[in-house]
Amino acid sequence: MVERVEVSVSTPYPVVVGEDLDLAGSISEALEPGAAFVLTDSNVGPRHARSVARDLEEGGWRVLDVIEIPAGESSKSLKVYGDVVGRLAASGLTRDGTLFALGGGVVGDLGGFAAATYMRGISFVALPTTLLAMVDSSVGGKVGVDLPEGKNLAGAFLRPRVVVADLKRLETLPDRELSCGLAEVIKMGLLAGGDYFEDLGQVDDARSRDADALRTLVLDSVRFKADVVADDELETGRRAILNYGHTIGHALEAAADYALLHGEVISAGMVAAAHLSREKLGTDLVELHQNLLWSAGLPTKAPAADPDQILVAMGRDKKRRSGDGPAHRFVLLEDIGRPVWGVPVTDDEARQAIEAII
Ligand SMILES: NC(=O)c1ccc[n+]([C@@H]2O[C@H](COP(=O)([O-])OP(=O)(O)OC[C@H]3O[C@@H](n4cnc5c(N)ncnc54)[C@H](O)[C@@H]3O)[C@@H](O)[C@H]2O)c1
Ligand SMILES: [Zn+2]
Known part of the structure; x- marks a missing residue:
């Protein structure tokens, strides 16, 4: 069963919820296939990145790169942010490209901030893999990183083009x-x-x-x-x-x-x-x-x-x-x-x- 919830902000976007979702199909109403960049972390990447990249490629997307950051809050930093936007530039992603954030709130917040700022903003798709990210952080548009002075001190509001919450991904999430x-x-x-x-x-x-x-x-x-x-x-x-x-x-x-x-x-x-x-x-x-x-x-x-x-x-x-x-x-x-x-x-x-x- 697939459900779509509309987030009715000035640029509305859907949150698609279901199990074993057809990823490319779920986003096709919101976005034309094009160049994609997948950001994930060291726990989620080995478990889910390959199937995501394959689904995207089968749906006509060109996956330029999959980048894995170390799992954990310490990756929500200016340093890792700099690495990520550097990799976006090196991969040749242009303004019409799309960043997919495959992970929990850390990957979503960091990836969203990178998407909001790289070339003054590229398309962003959230693929939350924790329950917290599905129910909370991937909805509402707050993105950002931590500073040594405190959590979430540098950030932005960014509306994703679409959020795809595939409940199947929770199977590998620790209790x-x-x-x-x-x-x-x-x-x-x-x-x-x-x-x-x-x-x-x-x-x-x-x-x-x-x-x-x-x-x-x-x-x-x-x-x-x-x-x-x-x-x-x-x-x-x-x-x-x-x-x-x-x-x-x-x-x-x-x-x-x-x-x-x-x-x-x-x-x-x-x-x-x-x-x-x-x-x-x-x-x-x-x-x-x-x-x-x-x-x-x-x-x-x-x-x-x-x-x-x-x-x-x-x-x-x-x-x-x-x-x-x-x-x-x-x-x-x-x-x-x-x-x-x-x-x-x-x-x-x-x-x-x-x-x-x-
Ligand atoms: N933007 C917002 O509105 C908002 C709201 C709430 C929280 N947040 C932010 O979200 C972050 C916390 O999010 P979180 O709890 O998702 O943390 P997280 O992203 O660190 O994920 C928790 C752990 O689970 C692992 N993991 C994720 N998905 C997995 C899966 N399917 N299988 C196996 N392991 C998996 C991760 O690698 C990590 O070790 C904080 O930085 C917080 O500030 C943001
Ligand atoms: Zn909270």
């Missing part, structure tokens, strides 16, 4: 990475409420790689994120809700020196946000959060982190608005499906929420 994708799935289900929230009952099955549960939850997430992005692409308002759990989560990530995976810190960060929601808005969703996150195999506590260090790291979160006073700004839940954003939180309140998850 821990699958759980991390489920953290973002749970986040959006809590924000969305309604049928999507009901579908979170299938998280357990998705974790065991049940194909129907995965398809349902990927589609729910893509539809929800597409709706939020269509509403507020450049994040001047409502898109901020997608940072639910991320204020403390990002700080935990930095304080733990990136030893924890993103989904794991977001999981603990959402529990902290649930504590804050209870204190400030009077809705107790803490146990509900814990049960959902446990069903995804995620931690709900952060190992012995230092609250002071986390508070300092929160001060550096780039999502803070310049000119903000001492208060932090949080996304909290008034109820399931009723997020509020920009809620001011004092250092003391934040500290209590952090202590609750240590």
Whole structure:
């Protein structure tokens, strides 16, 4: 079964979701075959790059080069970005060429940034291979790299021509990475409420790689994120809700020196946000959060982190608005499906929420 979700921004693009998809066919409505460049990483490349290159060639594409970057966040750097655009130039890719990013969020963010800037912009196709990339990072157009000073500090907005999420590729994804994708799935289900929230009952099955549960939850997430992005692409308002759990989560990530995976810190960060929601808005969703996150195999506590260090790291979160006073700004839940954003939180309140998850 193939589903297409339209992301209705100024230049709309489809997200194609299915299993064992015909790649060239899936993109043919959006793009004429031409010169292609495939970017992947050292885990995904050996498993999936050959079949992608073959499918493209059979569909009339000319694959000029397949470049494999080392797997991991450290590749989302200016150095690797420079290597990639250098290889694009060396391969002779022209302005009418297309960059295919085959991988998780790292390959997607880096590849998107390369595509947005090489010759002031070439066509970009995202082929997400992690659950996180399928449900979150490949939809919405944010691309970029990290700087030594912080994550995602250099970037751009780039609309892909098409996103192809082939669920079959998840078969080789390690369990821990699958759980991390489920953290973002749970986040959006809590924000969305309604049928999507009901579908979170299938998280357990998705974790065991049940194909129907995965398809349902990927589609729910893509539809929800597409709706939020269509509403507020450049994040001047409502898109901020997608940072639910991320204020403390990002700080935990930095304080733990990136030893924890993103989904794991977001999981603990959402529990902290649930504590804050209870204190400030009077809705107790803490146990509900814990049960959902446990069903995804995620931690709900952060190992012995230092609250002071986390508070300092929160001060550096780039999502803070310049000119903000001492208060932090949080996304909290008034109820399931009723997020509020920009809620001011004092250092003391934040500290209590952090202590609750240590
Ligand atoms: N642009 C956005 O809107 C957005 C949103 C959320 C996250 N992100 C970014 O995404 C990144 C995290 O993404 P991620 O979790 O996908 O990380 P990732 O790209 O590092 O992938 C996680 C790991 O899984 C491996 N892998 C990927 N697909 C595989 C497969 N099918 N089989 C076997 N191994 C596979 C990778 O090699 C890597 O080791 C972060 O840099 C984050 O900042 C961006
Ligand atoms: Zn996230």
